[in-house]
Amino acid sequence: MKQPNQQHLQAIFLALASVPAGKVVTYGQLAAMAGLPRAARLAGRALRDLPTGTNLPWHRVINAQGRISLPEGSEGQHRQQTLLEAEGVVFVKGKINLRRFGWLAQDDA
DNA sequence: TCTGTGACCGCGG
């Protein structure tokens, strides 16, 4: 019997745990950090399956457009934005400037 | 084995 590849999810969670507060990463970057370059969707699935009371910084993961990937107006979306703002992340018109808050993307201006 | 689905990504129009 074949059970879900928890190895990959494990790697993703590990990478996620290494993301510092006040910084964010995209699903694609997170997957890459976990050693899965083209598995952005897997990262998304991993977070979706994540339990509610997890201690992992799931909220520091956003899409490549600098936007929160949860349904607009959903509770999760609002909670994620609130958590990020509490860490100092700034939203401009619903979007985050990855140049400033992206962990891998070094800031400049 | 083949088809459909998803907290994604990047390119064009």
Place this chain on the structure above:
DNA sequence: ACCGCGGCCACAG
């Protein structure tokens, strides 16, 4: 800047 389309990876039926 918004929308649509194809591509990608892993999983479920």
